[in-house]
Amino acid sequence: MSREDASIAARDHYLARHAAFVPTLGTESGVLASLRAEALAVIREHGLPNRRQEEWRYTNPAPIAAVPFELPASPGAVSREQVEALSFPVFACSLYVFVDGRFDAGLSAPAALSGEVRVESLAAMRAADPESAVDLVGSTVDPKSHPFAALNAAFLDDAAILRVPRGFDAPQPVHVVNVATARSAPTVIHPRLVIEAEPGARVHVIQDHVSLGTGPGFTNAVTEIRVRENAEVSLTLIQREDDARFHVSNLAVVQERDSRFGSHTLTFGGALVRNDATVRLLGEGADCTLDGLFVGSGRQVLDNHTLVDHAVPRCTSRELYKGILGGASRGVFRGRVIVRPDAQKTNALQSNANVLVGDKAEVDTKPQLEIWADDVKCSHGSSIGQLDAEALFYLRARGLAEEDARDLLTRAFALAILEGLPVPGLAEGLDGLLLDRLRRAHHEVSA
Amino acid sequence: MPEPKTILELRDVHARAGDAEILKGIDLTLRGGEVHAIMGPNGSGKSTLANVLAGRPTVEVTKGQVLFEGNDLTALAPEERARAGIFLAFQYPVEIPGVANMYFLKAALNALRSARGEDELDAIDFLSLAREKMNLVEMDEKLMSRSVNEGFSGGEKKRNEILQMAILEPRLAILDETDSGLDIDALRIVASGVNALRGPDRAMLVITHYQRLLDYIVPDYVHVLSEGRIVHSGGKELALELEKKGYGWLEVEPEPAAAQ
Numbered sequence: 186m187s188r189e190d191a192s193i194a195a196r197d198h199y200l201a202r203h204a205a206f207v208p209t210l211g212t213e214s215g216v217l218a219s220l221r222a223e224a225l226a227v228i229r230e231h232g233l234p235n236r237r238q239e240e241w242r243y244t245n246p247a248p249i250a251a252v253p254f255e256l257p258a259s260p261g262a263v264s265r266e267q268v269e270a271l272s273f274p275v276f277a278c279s280l281y282v283f284v285d286g287r288f289d290a291g292l293s294a295p296a297a298l299s300g301e302v303r304v305e306s307l308a309a310m311r312a313a314d315p316e317s318a319v320d321l322v323g324s325t326v327d328p329k330s331h332p333f334a335a336l337n338a339a340f341l342d343d344a345a346i347l348r349v350p351r352g353f354d355a356p357q358p359v360h361v362v363n364v365a366t367a368r369s370a371p372t373v374i375h376p377r378l379v380i381e382a383e384p385g386a387r388v389h390v391i392q393d394h395v396s397l398g399t400g401p402g403f404t405n406a407v408t409e410i411r412v413r414e415n416a417e418v419s420l421t422l423i424q425r426e427d428d429a430r431f432h433v434s435n436l437a438v439v440q441e442r443d444s445r446f447g448s449h450t451l452t453f454g455g456a457l458v459r460n461d462a463t464v465r466l467l468g469e470g471a472d473c474t475l476d477g478l479f480v481g482s483g484r485q486v487l488d489n490h491t492l493v494d495h496a497v498p499r500c501t502s503r504e505l506y507k508g509i510l511g512g513a514s515r516g517v518f519r520g521r522v523i524v525r526p527d528a529q530k531t532n533a534l535q536s537n538a539n540v541l542v543g544d545k546a547e548v549d550t551k552p553q554l555e556i557w558a559d560d561v562k563c564s565h566g567s568s569i570g571q572l573d574a575e576a577l578f579y580l581r582a583r584g585l586a587e588e589d590a591r592d593l594l595t596r597a598f599a600l601a602i603l604e605g606l607p608v609p610g611l612a613e614g615l616d617g618l619l620l621d622r623l624r625r626a627h628h629e630v631s632a
Numbered sequence: 633m634p635e636p637k638t639i640l641e642l643r644d645v646h647a648r649a650g651d652a653e654i655l656k657g658i659d660l661t662l663r664g665g666e667v668h669a670i671m672g673p674n675g676s677g678k679s680t681l682a683n684v685l686a687g688r689p690t691v692e693v694t695k696g697q698v699l700f701e702g703n704d705l706t707a708l709a710p711e712e713r714a715r716a717g718i719f720l721a722f723q724y725p726v727e728i729p730g731v732a733n734m735y736f737l738k739a740a741l742n743a744l745r746s747a748r749g750e751d752e753l754d755a756i757d758f759l760s761l762a763r764e765k766m767n768l769v770e771m772d773e774k775l776m777s778r779s780v781n782e783g784f785s786g787g788e789k790k791r792n793e794i795l796q797m798a799i800l801e802p803r804l805a806i807l808d809e810t811d812s813g814l815d816i817d818a819l820r821i822v823a824s825g826v827n828a829l830r831g832p833d834r835a836m837l838v839i840t841h842y843q844r845l846l847d848y849i850v851p852d853y854v855h856v857l858s859e860g861r862i863v864h865s866g867g868k869e870l871a872l873e874l875e876k877k878g879y880g881w882l883e884v885e886p887e888p889a890a891a892q
Contacts, residue, residue, distance in 0.1 A: 574689075579726040582686050583736070583796065584714035584743035593739070597730025597779075 195250035196232035200225070202256060203339055210342070214311070216319040217341065224338035227328045234332045243517040243549045244459055244488040249431050254373035254403045256340065260284040261366025263397060268292050268362065271395050278358040278391065278608075279304070285366055286374040287343050302355040302388060307344035307377075318346050321379050325409040325437040331461060334435040337375040337407045344377035349386040349416070358389040358608045363406070365426060367398030378408045382416035382444075389419045389607055394434075396426040396454070406434040412444035414468065419447040419607045425618060426454040428483065433459045440500075442468030449606055450506075451615070452479040452487050453622045459488045466493070466500040466528075477506035478602040481514030481546065482625035488517035495528040495558075504535040507602055509595050511626025513545035524556040524563065531558060535565040540598055542572060542591065542626050588627065595623045636664040638702070639804050639835040640685075645696035646860075647684050653694070654680040656860035662804070662835035669846055669871060670839045672857035673879055678839045679723060681857070682808040685837070686720035687713050700804065714740075715747035719802035721793040723809040728780040733792070736780045737762060741799055765798040769825040787818030794825040805829070806837045811845035823848030843875035856882055 203225055233250045234241045263284050272280065281304040282292035288306030295303055310317040322344065328335035345361050363376045382388055394404060404426060412418050424432055432455040438446055452458050464473050479487040487510075493502045508516040518537040539548045552565035572594050580590035599619060603612040640662040647655040654677045662668055672678055683691040684698060687710040698705045705713060728736070741761075742752040753761065766773060769791040781789050790810055797805055807826065811819055826849050830836070838849055846854070846868065854870040855862045856879070864870070864882050 573726075576726045576728050578688055578710060579722065579728070580736075580740075581710040582714055582720055582722075583740035583800070584711050584747070585739060586711055586743070587709065589739070589743075590711075593731055593736075594728070597728065600730045 191247065191250055192232045192235055196228060198253050199228060199336060199339070206256060206340060212315065214315040214319050216316070217311075217322065220323045221339050221341055224328045224335040227332065227335040228339055231332055233336070240490070243519065243551075244457070244486055246457075246459070248457055249403060249433070252371055252401060252403070254371050257285045257366075257368065257372045257374065260287045260289065261368065261397070263289065263292060263364055263366065265292060267397060268364070271362065271364075272360070278360045280360045280362065281345060282362045282364060283343070283345060283376060284364045285372070286363075286376050288345070296357045301350050301353055302347070302359065304359060304361060305346045307346050308342060310346065318379070321346065321348075321381055321409070321411070322377070323409070325411060325439050326407060326435060331435050333405050333433045334407050334437075337377060337405050337435070340375045341377065342375075344379055347378070347380045347388070347390065349380075349382045349388045351383040352385040353383075354386070355388040358391055360391045360393060362393045362395060363404070365394070365396040365402055365404050365430065367396065367400040367402060367427070371401040371403065373403040373405060376404065376406045378406075380408075380410045380418060382412050382418045384414040384416055386413070387417040389421075391421045391423065391608065391611070393423045394426050394432065396430060399427050399429060401429045401431075402427075403431045404433070406432070408434065408436045410436070410438045410446065412438065412440045412446050412471075414441045415443045416441075417445040421449045421606060421608065421611065422451065422460075423615070424450075424452045424454055424458060424460075428454055428456055428485065430455050431457045434461065436460070436462040438462070438464040438473070440464065440466050440468060440471040440473060443470040444468065445472045447474040447607065448476065449602065450475070450477040450489065451602075452477070452489070453618060455485065455487070457486045459490070461490045461492075463492045464494065464502070466495050466502065467497060469497050469499045472501045473503075475502070475504045475506075476602050476605055478599055479506070479508045479516055480599070480619070480622040480626055481508070481510040481516055482512045482543070482622065482628060483514060484512065485514040486517075487514065490517075490519045492521045492523070493533065495522070495524045495531045495533060498528055499530045500528065501532045502534070505602065506537045507598060508537070508539040508548055509599060509623065509626055510539065510541050510546035510548055511543035512628060513543060514626070515546070516548040517550075518548070518567070519551045519553065520565070521553045521555070522563065522565070524554075524558050524561055526557040528558050529560045531561040531563065533561070533563040537567040539567075539569045540572060540595065541569065542595060543629065591627055592620065592623055595626070596620065599623075636666070636832065638663050639700070640837070641697075641699040643697040643699070645684065645698060646694045647680055647691055648694055649680055649683075649691050654860055655684065657696070658860075658862060660855065660862065662837065664835060665830070665832040666853065667830065667836045667838060667849065667851045669851035669854045670837060670857055671841070671843070671854060671871065671874060674841070676857045677860045678841075678857055679808055682720055682723075682806050682837075682839055685713075685718060685804070685806050686710060711743070714800075715744050717803035719797050719800055719805045721790075721797060721805065721807045721810050723812065725781045725789040725793055727782045727784075729782050731780050732776075733778055733780050734762065734776040737796060737799055740796065744800060762799065765795055768798055768828055769794050770821050771795055786813045787815065787821075790814060790818065790822050791825070794822055798825065798829060803833060804835050804837070806839070808839050809841060810838075811840055811842060819845065820848060843871045846871045858882070
């Protein structure tokens with residue numbers, strides 16, 4: 186089958202699944218129905234992305250199109266013990282569990298202190314009032330420039346909705362766990378998280394993608410965040426699904442005046458992972474920080490695309506992404522920064538540093554600054570290197586085994602990202618996962 | 633009195649770094665309690681000798697034997713040598729961002745202890761040991777929570793090396809130009825730390841370019857290295873003679889700097 190045929194087959198597959206999906210929804214708000222219809226039109230016209238498109242030059246999405254993923258008929262069975270085994274031991278937070286895209290109230294545990302801050306299920310809200318949350322859902326992502334986000338919107342059903350009321354400072358982090366369960370036939374899930382921080386509000390959210398069981402599957406996630414005037418949102422995105430799965434995530438953030446947004450995108454699992462983060466700075470004085478860490482081993486492909494759009498004056502953006510690539514894994518970082526003509530006094534900093542620890546590992550790094558204003562401070566830098574041989578010898582000369590010395594150095598490299606995590610104890614909680622991933626990265630892959 | 637135990641014995645050691653043969657037949661014996669100084673012009677092979685002993689991967693022994701307490705070292709990895717009791721104080725201590733000095737020292741000591749079949753020290757026991765040894769080199773405790781050598785002054789880096797030596801208690805210590813770049817105060821502190829570690833079961837090889845260090849660490853023997861061979865050996869007075877007369881009277885030609 187040619188590339189075009191495969192792409193058409195994938196498109197027709199999803200159009201057919203959509204025709205079967207819509208009747209299951211019952212009575213619908215006109216707004217959500219038109220959101221789906223608009224998204225479906227994008228799929229019909231453009232199909233799934235392919236490598237000829239600029240946005241997909243470094244990561245071939247064909248493997249995703251090649252599998253006829255089904256929607257799960259119902260969420261997989263997940264026990265409380267399984268969720269507890271997956272959660273981190275060291276910090277208290279509100280826990281909301283979605284299984285195969287569906288909210289599971291029985292597995293969720295809102296913390297007592299969280300007060301007015303609650304994650305709600307869009308499906309449950311719609312059952313009570315078809316018009317609820319329609320003002321938020323789909324308001325920040327452009328389906329035309331993100332075909333996978335369009336696919337998510339076309340199959341929009343349940344979603345996690347978090348609205349933080351005006352001036353409210355959420356005392357505990359909100360932990361949203363998306364559990365994907367492995368099935369006999371590969372399935373696709375379309376999780377969506379929508380956050381609105383009203384003026385002056387503050388919240389930390391941990392978005393956690395995990396899977397139970399092994400085998401292929403596809404998580405096609407969308408996260409929409411609206412940070413109103415002087416509000417603050419921090420997001421820690423942890424991707425630790427099974428290595429056989431595909432994972433595409435579209436994060437779309439809109440920031441108003443004097444708002445603050447910070448994200449940590451930590452990518453560990455998945456056969457092919459593509460994270461898109463788009464931040465639009467629409468109000469003066471807005472500040473955003475995008476940090477990322479990706480650790481690859483085996484034949485993983487881990488791709489991070491970021492776009493920061495400085496539309497107005499006096500906004501600040503800082504980006505630091507670090508990659509550790511072992512075995513025959515591939516990493517991609519593409520960071521676009523647009524400074525529009527009006528966006529004077531912009532301060533934009535971008536950096537991507539990579540360490541290759543595998544003989545066959547590769548990384549493509551591409552900063553892209555498009556600056557249309559003249560009174561700005563913008564800089565970018567990228568590096569690709571290997572572990573410092575001198576440091577390795579120094580550690581070994583003090584008695585550390587070569588393997589431990591490598592772990593120590595790669596961990597130190599990763600630490601710059603993990604130390605910045607805004608939730609106390611989270612870095613320690615992730616240490617075991619990090620170490621496991623670093624050890625895998627140091628393993629060579631057989632040809 | 634019984635003859636002290638032989639700690640290190642080099643027999644006709646030849647070694648190369650890259651394509652160049654640097655050591656061309658070194659014979660040297662160190663016994664417990666002895667301090668030997670190696671002097672010589674730039675490019676004579678002093679640092680290569682240190683690296684041969686510590687097992688730097690880029691240096692290869694092509695001929696001869698390196699015996700540590702009777703066992704040949706040449707096939708051993710650097711960490712195996714460290715665990716056997718060999719310590720190299722680096723000429724240029726390496727900065728390791730993100731690894732706390734305290735963590736590094738504890739990991740190193742525990743690697744050695746577990747290789748010897750001893751229990752690992754916990755954080756509290758280690759801290760009290762480290763404090764005691766820090767006094768020896770007048771080291772500021774603040775440096776322990778910083779990343780290894782990162783942002784340390786030249787003197788702090790060298791003191792950190794001697795602190796490591798004091799904690800790891802090797803039986804063979806090699807000091808590779810520990811004095812270079814130190815002012816006189818730092819030199820005095822480093823030297824007194826080293827002198828405190830002299831003992832009957834420990835041998836030291838002090839590599840230096842300058843006689844000055846040997847005013848503070850008084851050696852039992854001085855060897856002059858030139859073009860990969862030991863061309864002259866003597867007692868501590870040899871160092872003074874070299875200071876006065878230079879290397880010329882030994883018919884030693886300094887090699888061009890490019891050979892280093």
